[in-house]
Amino acid sequence: xxxxxxxxxxxxxxxxxxxxxxxxxxxxxxxxxxxxxxxxxxxxxxxxxxxxxxxxxxxxxxxxxxxxxxxxxxxxxxxxxxxxxxxxxxxxxxxxxxxxxxxxxxxxxxxxxxxxxxxxxxxxxxxxxxxxxxxxxxxxxxxxxxxxxxxxxxxxxxxxxxxxxxxxxxxxxxxxxxxxxxxxxxxxxxxxxxxxxxxxxxxxxxxxxxxxxxxxxxxxxxxxxxxxxxxxxxxxxxxxxxxxxxxxxxxxxxxxxxxxxxxxxxxxxxxxxxxxxxxxxxxxxxxxxxxxxxxxxxxxxxxxxxxxxxxxxxxxxxxxxxxxxxxxxxxxxx
Numbered sequence: 001x002x003x004x005x006x007x008x009x010x011x012x013x014x015x016x017x018x019x020x021x022x023x024x025x026x027x028x029x030x031x032x033x034x035x036x037x038x039x040x041x042x043x044x045x046x047x048x049x050x051x052x053x054x055x056x057x058x059x060x061x062x063x064x065x066x067x068x069x070x071x072x073x074x075x076x077x078x079x080x081x082x083x084x085x086x087x088x089x090x091x092x093x094x095x096x097x098x099x100x101x102x103x104x105x106x107x108x109x110x111x112x113x114x115x116x117x118x119x120x121x122x123x124x125x126x127x128x129x130x131x132x133x134x135x136x137x138x139x140x141x142x143x144x145x146x147x148x149x150x151x152x153x154x155x156x157x158x159x160x161x162x163x164x165x166x167x168x169x170x171x172x173x174x175x176x177x178x179x180x181x182x183x184x185x186x187x188x189x190x191x192x193x194x195x196x197x198x199x200x201x202x203x204x205x206x207x208x209x210x211x212x213x214x215x216x217x218x219x220x221x222x223x224x225x226x227x228x229x230x231x232x233x234x235x236x237x238x239x240x241x242x243x244x245x246x247x248x249x250x251x252x253x254x255x256x257x258x259x260x261x262x263x264x265x266x267x268x269x270x271x272x273x274x275x276x277x278x279x280x281x282x283x284x285x286x287x288x289x290x291x292x293x294x295x296x297x298x299x300x301x302x303x304x305x306x307x308x309x310x311x312x313x314x315x316x317x318x319x320x321x322x323x324x325x326x327x328x329x330x331x332x333x334x
Contacts, residue, residue, distance in 0.1 A: 132285030216316025
């Protein structure tokens with residue numbers, strides 16, 4: 001049995017009800033794991049306030065750890081965010097994965113703004129990078145390496161019930177800000193294979209600039225917690241740490257490039273090659289992501305919005321560097 005599991009704090013109730021309605025068209029079991037009751041929403045299970053995981057997992061990780069008891073070893077769990085809308089291709093991809101794999105974890109492509117998609121909106125155009133990153137970096141790590149060297153998404157994550165029950169989500173306080181990456185590294189350290197799931201899931205971009213940089217800040221700080229935490233073996237977080245180091249300096253690299261260009265300062269060829277390769281990767285990610293999210297209009301919007309999108313991403317990093325967060329912030333999705 002495939003379980004569609006939606007985990008929510010409960011504040012974005014409209015988004016959750018919309019997701020449940022979309023999921024009801026599929027022959028799957030639906031579970032809404034919430035911190036509070038949600039009015040007029042079926043399939044809701046409220047996490048008891050008295051539940052305390054042994055290793056101190058918090059927020060979404062705590063809810064997921066409690067939810068383990070709502071499945072059997074023969075089930076498969078497809079994890080969704082509160083605004084995730086599975087497509088028929090997503091469900092078919094999961095069915096194919098379940099037939100061809102036994103003890104493996106799957107991840108698939110996420111598209112954005114399926115509810116009222118508007119590629120001219122700043123946050124929508126900026127999120128083209130996320131879909132492009134799925135196509136390039138994440139698909140590479142899953143399809144070719146079969147390990148989550150860059151971490152994992154918490155949505156469109158397909159996990160066998162037996163693995164979820166054995167590994168669990170009790171990733172401690174250090175792993176709870178980005179529980180998806182902590183779970184993936186824990187599974188990898190135990191020899192679990194990862195692979196790519198065909199199909200797409202549709203999600204929603206943050207509504208405002210402030211929500212956008214809050215979201216990026218949580219990812220940025222949470223991934224640093226995972227990359228530097230001794231709770232996880234160092235060999236399994238080394239690449240993530242290198243990636244985070246580059247992400248941390250990326251806003252300053254952009255300023256450096258602008259200064260070098262403006263003042264015609266000669267640049268060593270190795271640095272020039274690295275910066276050019278990085279620029280090409282990011283432009284290609286935005287272009288491919290924009291196309292996947294909105295065809296011609298999405299492609300044009302993502303490319304036109306590149307300077308603004310770079311600025312948004314840089315602000316998210318700087319926000320995390322100078323005002324870090326240690327909690328799981330939930331942005332508006334209603």
